Amino acid sequence: MNSIYKYFADIFRGAKSLLIGMSVTGGYFFSPRAIVTQQYPENRKTLKMFDRFKGEVLMPHDTNNQHRCTGCGICEVNCPNGTIEVISDRIETPEGKKKRILDKHIYHLSMCSFCSLCIKTCPSDALEWGQIFEHAVFDRAKLTKILNKPGSSIIKDID
């Protein structure tokens, strides 16, 4: 007799637990405001990433097409996987001093692991994170970028 009672009690206990679970899911069914899904490709216009989002490494230029990079190569040394190549020239200034200027700052996005060591260690704050995250391209070569713009030069008072 006891086992029959237990058998039916188990059935009711099980059915009750299922109904409790379904009351949670049913709650969402009747309150559509609790739904948090974002329609991604449609909301691209309004989608804004956070300011600190790590999308890609950029070199900011001012309105005179000037950047802050001295071409010292500290970012290249600190990069763990050879993402950055700094190619610099040596020129002679009018005062007769030898000086290093940046020729090309090459950034391989495909190899970047977004550790921010280049930005953290840059002595002249020449690099920053960009917020673009849609990096898919059809040609792998497009992921190799030259960060300094053509014809750009260094801001005067940076050593």
Next chain:
Amino acid sequence: MKEVVNLPVDSIEREEYHINMGPQHPSTHGVLRLVVTLQGEIVKKVQPHCGYIHRGIEKMCEKDTYQQIIHLTDRMDYLSAHINNHAVCLLVEGALQVEVPERVVYIRTILDELNRIASHQLWWSSFGMDLGGLTCFFYGLRDREKILDIFEESFGSRLLHSYYLPGGLMQDIHPNFQNRVKEFIKYNRRKIKDYDRILSGNIIFLERSQDVGVMSKELAINYGVNGPSGRGSGWACDIRKKYPYAAYEKVEFNEVLRTEGDTYARYMVRMQEIRESMNIIEQLIDNIPEGDFSVKMKPIIKLPAGEYYQRVESARGELGVYCISDGNKTPFRMKFRTPSFVNLGVLDTISREMKIADLVAIGASLDLVIPDIDR
């Protein structure tokens, strides 16, 4: 003409056969191959084959400086990236005897616990999904997204943070950080009740998890299964209690223990740990001291020659970092004692004589992260 052989039914049932579960099986959470020896539906033996996602992280550490190693540890156990970073940072700081500011200690502890909650939420989602409850997956990931948003706002990445540096943090926390964490705790306390209503009391879930994959305390200690899986068997092995680091000495929290040792016990330990983590965060979040977010370190860190070991409690168990330095700027040898690899060892023993459907539940309850196994 092909000859039809009629084998007696008996011999077919007694015959053992092998099945490859994985490396692309949906319930292995990654590229883990389990060669399962079956007799009918009964599991006789489980042989894990590792190495599909081996990247040689320990070897790569030998060519990297101590700052560069941080970003590699992210990629071992990607669900507790902060905690992995913390281990290496504590090792370097301990070896150089650098005192980090109190602010850094508090922020690191809060972020570790947030990371633990996020990891356990993802585990809850996938555990529910493995046992057939797809709804869990949506709810768990939805709530985990709140934590990832906090992370993304503060330091720009969702999964692989590389936020800690030897000597402090990469940058200061975002001004919104404290408010958003407090909001999240309030939100999560409400939602975790839903978790219990959906899954913890569900009769189908109970039938599939209770008395399945029982691991005794002796077995857990013999195999070194620690973390939430070991605490489900009654082994008090929380590194945060036994060898306190960061700010864990200053906060009050309970070490969650269950004595049953089955899949359900391991489940309940993790659900309770989410609550404990929220308690820890609530004690710290209002008391973050002012100060610097890092101390000035030399650009090239050289550890004194010798051997160092540092352990932290990751979301899966004890993460140990063993380092031999010969005084150069790169370590001579790095060895990571990762929790998932050790916990995988017990899978064969506790799933023998179980059904193959139970193997999925047991494997999920050990919370294996495959890149953590292979490194």
